[in-house]
Amino acid sequence: MGLLSDTGKYFLLMKRVFVLPDRGRMFFRQFPKELEKLGLESLPIVIIISVFIGAIMTIQTKLNTENPLLPTYSTGLVTRDTLLLEFSSTIMCLILAGKVGSNIASEIGTMRITEQIDALEIMGVNSANYLILPKITAFVVMMPFLVIFSMAVGLIGGYLVGAFTDVITTADYLLGIQYAFIPYYVFYSIVKSVAFAFVISSVAAFYGYYAYGGALDVGKASTNAVVNGSILILFFNLLITNLMLN
Amino acid sequence: MIEVKNINKSFEENHVLKNVSAIFEAGKTNMIIGQSGSGKTVLMKSIIGLHRIDSGRIEYDGRNLPDMKMKEIRLLRREVGMLFQGSALFDSLSVLENVMYPLEMFSDFSKPEMIDRAYFCLKHVNLEEKAYGLAPSEISGGMQKRVAIARAIALQPKYLFCDEPNSGLDPRTSLVIDQLIHEITQEFDITTIINSHDMNSVMEIGENIIFIEKGEMAWQGNKDDIFHVDNEALNDFVFASELFKKVKATNQ
Numbered sequence: 001m002g003l004l005s006d007t008g009k010y011f012l013l014m015k016r017v018f019v020l021p022d023r024g025r026m027f028f029r030q031f032p033k034e035l036e037k038l039g040l041e042s043l044p045i046v047i048i049i050s051v052f053i054g055a056i057m058t059i060q061t062k063l064n065t066e067n068p069l070l071p072t073y074s075t076g077l078v079t080r081d082t083l084l085l086e087f088s089s090t091i092m093c094l095i096l097a098g099k100v101g102s103n104i105a106s107e108i109g110t111m112r113i114t115e116q117i118d119a120l121e122i123m124g125v126n127s128a129n130y131l132i133l134p135k136i137t138a139f140v141v142m143m144p145f146l147v148i149f150s151m152a153v154g155l156i157g158g159y160l161v162g163a164f165t166d167v168i169t170t171a172d173y174l175l176g177i178q179y180a181f182i183p184y185y186v187f188y189s190i191v192k193s194v195a196f197a198f199v200i201s202s203v204a205a206f207y208g209y210y211a212y213g214g215a216l217d218v219g220k221a222s223t224n225a226v227v228n229g230s231i232l233i234l235f236f237n238l239l240i241t242n243l244m245l246n
Numbered sequence: 247m248i249e250v251k252n253i254n255k256s257f258e259e260n261h262v263l264k265n266v267s268a269i270f271e272a273g274k275t276n277m278i279i280g281q282s283g284s285g286k287t288v289l290m291k292s293i294i295g296l297h298r299i300d301s302g303r304i305e306y307d308g309r310n311l312p313d314m315k316m317k318e319i320r321l322l323r324r325e326v327g328m329l330f331q332g333s334a335l336f337d338s339l340s341v342l343e344n345v346m347y348p349l350e351m352f353s354d355f356s357k358p359e360m361i362d363r364a365y366f367c368l369k370h371v372n373l374e375e376k377a378y379g380l381a382p383s384e385i386s387g388g389m390q391k392r393v394a395i396a397r398a399i400a401l402q403p404k405y406l407f408c409d410e411p412n413s414g415l416d417p418r419t420s421l422v423i424d425q426l427i428h429e430i431t432q433e434f435d436i437t438t439i440i441n442s443h444d445m446n447s448v449m450e451i452g453e454n455i456i457f458i459e460k461g462e463m464a465w466q467g468n469k470d471d472i473f474h475v476d477n478e479a480l481n482d483f484v485f486a487s488e489l490f491k492k493v494k495a496t497n498q
Binding site for chain 2: 022114115122124125126
């Protein structure tokens, strides 16, 4: 019953969010700020995680495929496909659900409990549209760039393993990451990430917007946003993968 | 003028407002007083439309709020200013930007005109110019209330609501805020409704006082009448402190 009620509330909130802004210039003033806050400020964590995971994945793949029957380029190929198909879209989005989701939920939740949202409503502003629309659109716009960036940096991480260790040669690695490349995988990954970006930002905004009480409740809203956002990401991952790759 | 007629509001089994009727006059500081839990905040939020009432009428100069559609309510709210208990200033904006916000949202002013209007409002509440560029967290509670008043009057509202305007303020700053609200009310002929349980405020600026007891309107009058009332609940509430008992004895 609670799930049905929350789902209904979520869609009603989205109905209020996706209308033309009261003042276009206010939206376009807020939008670049959100691009910076939700997108550009996520770059450092994307870089750090991607480069390490790319490197670790290369080492582990090499160690697990020590077989003279397998071609030497297979390590690069497996690393590339894992990064493209799953890591840079799904795993990166799960990580960003924590960073961005909690940021959105706590910001909007704090505005709710300090009556700032009531103040907007009293002024006659559509608070849902004013606060949430720039966040969702900014994150949806930024996410494909973050994903492509993660793919590139992850591949560089694998290359560094070749350059600084004797696990794999750079020549084998470079051959592997170019071998049998399927551009559709990048498209599939971007489509997934756009859907996940929408899920992360809208679910977090929903929990923040309906936060009630005090600081503890904002923390609870933030936790709920991350947990439920992550579960929905996994669900949509299955759905989209089945639709696009099966 | 705002008139409420026989309004009822329940939260599940809890009947909070019971047939409340009252008139809030223009150009006067109308005060809703009552003990904690008496229903005064619910009454104010119902009048503004943050709570949907179960029955009754809430007329803003003849326009009945419960009959309005959301779009009409939004238009009406542009005639409303509100001072919240915790000021509710936007953290991400400076003092000046907070006051300019309603102008940017709803006026057709040019940028210099908006700045002029915001300066006028901030000067009206006696806020020093050096504070205009600061964030709300960088100014005192009393200053935050003044900024909130300046923001509330930026669009020249016809109706001003103040929810516990003195909470968390020292007695001297409370007095300044009370007088400021009173002056603005008279100067701009605003219908002001103040929700308070601060008896100093009531005695200072209460021109039309509505006493709420257990969700019912138990008394209506002004600050002079309050000394000569034989309503037991009102007397218990107003003259709870020794100071006000002495004031009453002096008046009688």
